[in-house]
Amino acid sequence: MKVTAIRYWLPLLALFAASPALGDGEDVAPPSREEVQQELYLVKMLITNSPLAARSGDDKVKQTLELARTLYTRGNDAFIAGNMVWADAFLDEALSVLEDAARLASDPLQTETRQRERYAEVLDDVRAFQATYQDLRGGLSAKDVKLHDAKIERTRDMIYRAQVMVRDGLYQEATELLERVHEVYISVLNELLASTALVYDTKFKTPMEEFEYELARYRSYEELIPIALDQFKPDEFTLKLSERYVQDGRTAHGAAEKQAAGGDHPAAISTLQDATKRLQTALRTIGLEVPQ
Template identity: 25%
Template sequence: MKREKSRRRTILGTALLAATIFTGNAAAGTVGTPPLPMQLPLLAMADNAMAQTHRLLNESSAAKSIIASGNTEAKSLRNEAMALYEQAAKADAGGDVEIRDQALKAAKMKLFEAARLVKQAPGLNDRSHALYERRAQSAAALLDAHKRIREELKPGAEVEALESKVITDIAAASATYEKDDVATATRLIDQALSALKSSLISMRNGTTLVRTLHFDSPKEEYEYELDRNQSHALLTTVLLRNKPLPENARQHFDKDMAEAKALRKQAEAQAASGAYDLAIETLEKSTRHIVRAIRAAGVYIPG
């Protein structure tokens, strides 16, 4: 009997894989070498990160409160943040992407610490800023993938209009973030991420967000899940090749990947004995662990 199952099938894996490769290409560039066209959006993101950090350290309400305060310790921390920003600027000029990003992050952390000392932390905590910035980077990568796929498939004016709206939302999120309204900025960037995800699914499935897949047998469905699991596992390999993880993130990543591997092995044994329904459920659990590992690696996948 033919089996039917409604699933969401996306090209997010492909999009993120491409975005990761582009990131690796940008990081590998050398001084004096013109950037490839595919690198330009990422270079623009780097410039934006420098500009945003500069405004955060000098023009934000938190920075102004620190400067105006009589808190010597807070002012000292801001001075340390400024010194770190200068290090980032030198690294950026020399093409050292890793040192630049580390210095920018450290500079922001110093300012957050100083802000807490003058009671500005409720509107400016490091976790909420880190969350926004990670999602903004994901939105930029997905937008780049969306543009390429739209140009390839030519789905029509409706998708072009959606893409224009997303660009507007991302710009509005950036402007709002610079005003220290992190909550509103995050809401806007999440709105953009959700729209991009839905549109990518729609283009992939021919304008239908939920596609009904027809499997002639449990074995066929199992093979589909196995392929999906393998695709996610391949993505993690590429992510790690281009983005070494901090120790804490590495521990979470390794734990989820070990669990995913064990579950996949269990599913293969179940399938070998003919228990395909059980094997399918086990593979789905395995893939969920891989998704968690991808997020531990710093790539946000909506939904």
């Protein structure tokens, strides 16, 4: 998209977005059905066919277009219901949002700044994953190390290519490449987690020995919680939901410890297995593919 193409739309957006607002101290006649219909057509055209639509790969523009679509839908619903005042209000706000987005997108410096910031964020995530993998790698068998190292090795060339793109000023393309690297690390992390699935072909000599095994298994999942939170960065709702499962798991773990201390290891094993299931649910909520 050419910057000049966006600037072409600014006067048209400003003309409609600057129309008098209702309730500003003057008696304003409600808009006619024909006027609102024209405004509906304009907003829809700007959302779907304007140069802004061509910039939908930009996260900021994408968010703005989504907000404009929501406002357009509400305006259209009000229009269908015959409420021209509300329809006009929603459409005016949609035009104002689109105007702000067009001004922002027309500034190459601001666009590059946003792209630089996004690149830095994804690069930090990739580096964090590299550190996490190295931590987990120490507990793998030689066979598993070879398997997962081969997958990680492929990302090194991708990271190098992203760095070359950055030197050429291609921040958005470099970010997209790093996001693919990020996906590889998530896949490997999920595989590492799946490899910790419990297999009951081990014969325990005593209930106490089995309890110790379950305790180690519980702790391995507990250690993954902060790693998953750091890497997946869940939204507030998901975070609260996962925290509830984690707290339930810790409560059950405490109960299991008391049962074991009292000598009731069979009950403690069952309670501890339930605690582990709670942590597994928390990890699935965050985004990890946890085995049942």
